[in-house]
Amino acid sequence: MKKNYLYLLLILFLFISTAHAINLPEGIIYNFNNFSVNLNNDFTVDNIIINPNELIFENNTENFSTSIISDNSRINISLYNLDLRYSLEKINFSAINNSANTQANITLGIFPTGNDVHLYNNDVENITISPLTVNSSGYINFTWNFLDFENFEFLENPEIFFITPTPNDNNYQNEDYAYVNVTATDSSNTTAFIDWNRSLVGWWRFNEETGENDTFFRDWSSYGNNGTCTNDPHYTTGKFGQALRFDGVDDNVSVADSVSLNITDAITIEAWIKGTGSDFIDTQLTTTIYNEYNPQFQVVDDKIYYVWIRKDESSDNQIWTAELNSTGFYATKRTTSVYFKNYPQLQVVGDKIYYVWEGDVNSIRQIWTAELNSTGFSAMNRTLSAYEIYDPQFQVVDGKIYYVWSESDGAKNQIWTAELNSTGFYATKRTTSAYSKYYPQLQVVNGKIYYVWQESDGAKNQIWTAELNSTGFYATKRTTSAYSKYYPQLQVEVNKTYYVWTESDEIFNRQVWTAELNSTGFYATKRTTSAFTKSNPQLQVMEDKKYYVWSESSIIWTAELNTTGFTAINKNINANYPQFQVVENKIYYNWIISGSKIGTAEQKLNTTNQDSNIINKGDLYGIGISDSDIISFLNSTATEGVTTTAKYDEYWNHVLMSYNKSIISLYINSILKDTATFTESINTTSLDLIMGDDFNGTIDEVKIWNRALTAAEINASYNAGLYRLETNFTNLADGTYTYTAYAQDLAGNTNQTGIRTLTIDTIEPTSDHPND
DSSP: OHHHHHHHTGGGTOOOOSSSOOOOOTTOBOOOOEEEEEEOTTOEEOEEEEOSSOEEEEOOSOOOOTTTSOTTEEEEOEETTOOOOOOSOOEEEEEEETTTTEEEEEEEEEEEETTEEEEEBTTBSEEEEOSOOOOTTSOEEEEEEESSGGGOBOOOOOEEEEETTSOOTTEEESSSOEEEEEEEEOSSOEEEEEEETTOEEEEEOOOOOTTOOSSEEOBOSTTOOOEEEESOOEEEEOSSSEEEEEESSSOEEEEOOOGGGOOOSOEEEEEEEEEOOOOOEEEEOOOOSSOEEEEEEEEETTEEEEEEEEEOTTSOEEEEEEEEETTEEEEEEOOOOSSOEEEEEEEEETTEEEEEEEEEETTEEEEEEEEEETTEEEEEEOOOOSSOEEEEEEEEETTEEEEEEEEEOSSSEEEEEEEEETTEEEEEEOOOOSSOEEEEEEEEETTEEEEEEEEEOSSSEEEEEEEEETTEEEEEEOOOOSSOEEEEEEEEETTEEEEEEEEEOTTSOEEEEEEEEETTEEEEEEOOOOSSOEEEEEEEEETTEEEEEEEETTEEEEEEEETTEEEEEEEEEEEEEEEEEEETTEEEEEEEETTTEEEEEEEESOOOOSEEEEEEETTTEEEEEETTEEEEEETTTTGGGSEEOOOOOSSOEEEEEEEOSSEEEEEETTEEEEEEEOOSOOOOOSSOEEESTTOEEEEEEEEEESSOOOHHHHHHHHOTTTSOEEEEEOSOOSEEEEEEEEEEETTOOEEEOOOEEEEEOOSOOOOOOTTO
C-alpha cells in the first residue's frame, strides 16, 4: 500500500523518509480535509505520506501501553524531519475514546524550530487528553481537522547567510574593525538584523509561540527579559506574523527591571506600530430633490470648497459651489442657463477660486472657465470649436492657468492643451493619431507639464504619458497588454511620476493598477484581484507613502502603498465617484451617495491617544505619541528636540530611535525625520519597561539594543528585500566578539546564521631575548 501511494502521488510532492525534510514550494496552498495520526511510545513520527485528501503519519513498531495512556495523560508530540510551516490559522485536534465513543477537542498551533515542527497547545508543547484508551491494535488514533484548510500553507523560512568579506568563524585579526555582510532572501518582504556581541537586549515578537500565552510574552534576545501583561492586550494579525492590540485605556505589557535594560550610553529602540484608524465621520451635505453629479473639492486651512452639478426644475445641469466651515455648509447656485454643463473642476489660489467645465455653445460642448472672488462669480466661454470637447482639467501656477482636454477632430478624440495668461487664451492641438483619447490629466512642475490619458490602440485602451517643455510636446505609449485601461491619474514627485488606473482582467473585472515612472523606466503593478469592478481611482503621494481611494461595486475602498507593500481596506461606505485629499493628520473625502446626493467624510489618520507611549522605561528612554506626532526621548529633557510630524495611521509604520552618545535620531519607515544634539549619559531607574501604555493601536516586533544601529542596519531592519544588511563595526577594542544574523518574513517565519566568533588583537608581539 505504501508503494502504491508513493508512485501515485509523486507529482503531488509525495515524500516518505526518516532522514530528509519535505521540500514544498513556498506560497502554494494545499487543501486537505483531514488526516490521522498514529503515535508510538517515543511520541515521534517518522514516515509521511502526502495525499491531496489526507495526511497519514505512520507509527514505529512499538505501541502505546495502556499504562502510559490514562486519564489526564500528557503527550508531547513532535513531527521530526518535516519542513512544514503553518501560517496564521490553527488546527483542531480530536482525541477519540474508543471504548466510550467520545472525543475531546483541542485547538493546536504549529511552531517551527529549525527543521522540526512542534504541535503545541497554548503555552506548552504538551497536550492533556482525558480520557483515552488504546484500540484493538494497540494504537491510539487521533484525527486532525483543519479549521480553515484554504489558509494552510507550506512556507519556507527566509534564507540568511554571511558573505564575503565577513570574517570567518574563529577568525583572528589585527585590525580594529569588522565588516559584516549578509544576504537574506525570501519571497515576501523580510526584516534582517545582526546581533553583534549580544547587543540586542530585548526582542518581543508577540507571535504566540512556544511558552507564550495571553499573559506571557517571550523575549527572543539572549537576555530573557520576558514580559507580562496588565489587563488584556490581545493577539491580532501583525506586520510579521502576529502582534498585540492595545485598547488605549489600561492595556500594557511590562518587563521587569534588569541590568541589561538600564542602558546608559548608546541605544536603539524600534517597533512596528499601527493606529486604529478612525471610522469615517461621514455626512450627507445636500438634501435637494434634484440629482447631483461630479463633485470636486479642495481643503484650504480650516475650510473646504466644493463645486458640482445639480439638475434644476427643468432638468438642466447647473454649476453649484459651496463652502464648509466651522459655522456650516453654504451652497450657492452659480449658473442658470439652459445649456448643458458637466465635469466641473476647481482650484483655490489665495482669495480666488478658479473653475473649468465643459458646457454647450450651439449644442456643442466647449470649454468654460470662471473665477470667484470678492466681487462675485464671473464665467466665460473659452472655445468655439466645431467639435465636441470633453474632460477638461487645469492647474493654476504663478498667475497662469494651464488646461488639457480631449476634443474630437471629426473622427477621433485628440489631446488639446491651452494656457490662459494676462494676454489671452491660447489653445494647441497636441495629437493627430487615428485613435481616440480620453480622460487626460496634467500636473505642472518646475516649468514642465506632465500628462497622462487613456488611448485606444485599435483594440484596447492603453496608458499614454507626455511631457511638454520648452522644446516641445513628447508623448509615449506606456502599456501594451490585451486589456483596456480606464481613468488614469498622476502625481509628480521630485524625479518620479506615480500613476493609478483601473484595468480589465481576463474575466472583465476592472482591477486597480499602479505605476512608477523614473529614470530607468515605467513599472506597472496589478494591485487588486477581487471579482468586483473598481472605478474612479485617485491617488496622493505623501513623502514615502501613496494613498488611494476608489469605488468597488459602489463601496468605498482605500489603500496605502509603501515600501513594504500595498494594503487595501474596505470602508463599508455605499458611494461612488470618490475624491480625497490628505491634509496634515486627516483625510478628507467627497463622493456621490445613494440618491445622487453630495456626501463628504473626514477621517483621522490615527485615533491613538494624544499622549501615549509605545515603549518606555519611565521617562529615561522611549518612543511615544504626543499631539498625534511620533516622538522619542532620553532623560525626559530631549523630548522637545526630537519630534516629528510624521503621520502614523491605520497602516503599519516602522519607528526607530537611535542614540550614538552625541546625536539622537528619529526614523519613520527608515527615513530620517529629525535629530537633536544630546551628549549626556542615560540615567538609570528601577522602573519596569512598559509597552503600549495608553496606546490605542497595534504593536509588533519591539527591539532594544545597547548600541546605535548604522543607517544600513536601519534600512535592512525596515525591509531587507530592498536594502542589503551590511555594516562596518569600527573602533573595536582588543578582545573576543560574537555575532549572529537573523531574518524574519511577513508570516513570522525566522531563520538565523550560526554564531561566529571574532578575536581582535592589535598589540604587536614583543620579545625578551637579549639579542632582539
